Amino acid sequence: xxxxxxxxxxxxxxxxxxxxxxxxxxxxxxxxxxxxxxxxxxxxxxxxxxxxxxxxxxxxxxxxxxxxxxxxxxxxxxxxxxxxxxxxxxxxxxxxxxxxxxxxxxxxxxxxxxxxxxxxxxxxxxxxxxxxxxxxxxxxxxxxxxxxxxxxxxxxxxxxxxxxxxxxxxxxxxxxxxxxxxxxxxxxxxxxxxxxxxxxxxxxxxxxxxxxxxxxxxxxxxxxxxxxxxxxxxxxxxxxxxxxxxxx
Amino acid sequence: xxxxxxxxxxxxxxxxxxxxxxxxxxxxxxxxxxxxxxxxxxxxxxxxxxxxxxxxxxxxxxxxxxxxxxxxxxx
Numbered sequence: 001x002x003x004x005x006x007x008x009x010x011x012x013x014x015x016x017x018x019x020x021x022x023x024x025x026x027x028x029x030x031x032x033x034x035x036x037x038x039x040x041x042x043x044x045x046x047x048x049x050x051x052x053x054x055x056x057x058x059x060x061x062x063x064x065x066x067x068x069x070x071x072x073x074x075x076x077x078x079x080x081x082x083x084x085x086x087x088x089x090x091x092x093x094x095x096x097x098x099x100x101x102x103x104x105x106x107x108x109x110x111x112x113x114x115x116x117x118x119x120x121x122x123x124x125x126x127x128x129x130x131x132x133x134x135x136x137x138x139x140x141x142x143x144x145x146x147x148x149x150x151x152x153x154x155x156x157x158x159x160x161x162x163x164x165x166x167x168x169x170x171x172x173x174x175x176x177x178x179x180x181x182x183x184x185x186x187x188x189x190x191x192x193x194x195x196x197x198x199x200x201x202x203x204x205x206x207x208x209x210x211x212x213x214x215x216x217x218x219x220x221x222x223x224x225x226x227x228x229x230x231x232x233x234x235x236x237x238x239x240x241x242x243x244x245x246x247x248x
Numbered sequence: 249x250x251x252x253x254x255x256x257x258x259x260x261x262x263x264x265x266x267x268x269x270x271x272x273x274x275x276x277x278x279x280x281x282x283x284x285x286x287x288x289x290x291x292x293x294x295x296x297x298x299x300x301x302x303x304x305x306x307x308x309x310x311x312x313x314x315x316x317x318x319x320x321x322x323x
Contacts (some may be wrong), residue, residue: 029279036275040268049258056260062271105274113267120263215275222282229289233296242293 014228015237017091021221028221032214039207047201056120060201063113065209066106069216070138071173073103077145078170081163091224093159094231096166097149098223102216104142110135114187122186130179131187138176141169155231 010016043061050057077099083092114132115125126132145162152158180189197205232238257264 044264044268045254054260055258056263058257058264059267062267066271102278105278109271109274112270116263116267120260215279219278219282222279222286226282226285226289229286229293233289233293238293239297242290242297245290 012089012091014090014232014235018225018228018237021225025218025221028214028217032211032218035207035211036215039204039211042207043204047204048198050201053121056117057201059113059117061204061208063110063117064205065212066109066113067135068209069106069212070103070110070135071176072213073099073106073216074138074142074166074170074173077103077166081166084163085160085167088160090156090231091228093156093163094224094227095220096163097145097159098220098227100142100145100149100162100166101223102219104139104146106212106216107135107139107142111139118186127186129185129187130183131176131185134172134176134179137172138169141165141172145169 011020039061043058047058047061049055077096080092080096080099083089084096111132114135118127119125145165148165149158149162152161179185180187229238255261255265
């Protein structure tokens, strides 16, 4: 246990983490982008039109993966926030803080693509039903976490305060998930797991879902590295790196 | 299937292409912005180093000439 903690401490040091993350990025970025293009071309060109919704249903291939990411990122952020609060590991603090803007983007995409799908299918861009409202609240929670992190000057204290807000906001996640069961909503229920989806429609959805996870991983590492440069800017390793990096 | 048919998306082209367009822009923005920001942050660090070196030089000179001492830490 002692050796394990020491290993975590050495490998989890900001400098080591920065280098490791830099080496990992291409391994997530390249398959992520390839899968994303594959899934989108599959979904737009090769998947057949829906017998009820025609071609409008093709929005599902980006809407549902985005919605999954909006929840998945929040859960990941909560794990990092809990680790940050319990063990006060700097890299965990920055990982949690790096999650928030990515989660906000996927939540905004969920709302926008859902709105653009709702107009032709339900006749309205927006309805204050439980699923949509709770997803909008999720966006506000993400923005509040980002705002709180920016508002406190001491970066360590800011990260811990925002991490606490992350854990408070966790209560909204089951509400979003079960909203279609608890309330009668305009939004349809669980499609992918309950109803049988044709493989030619399920595959592009799953491919994009995997691709968005890889893109999230890429972006998380990029953003954590960026936060490490900012918070460690007075440390020797950042200064050495800044000097050697070609000013282009 | 012709290209115009494909772009028309059975009459839902507006909704489908706006969705995919926003999605593409968001993903590109997510992935490209940190690359640009990293360059700026490292430039800031280099400027900070240069500034500190300049202060050290000034402090060194002033102590040799015996004129009014300025401490680099004070400002």
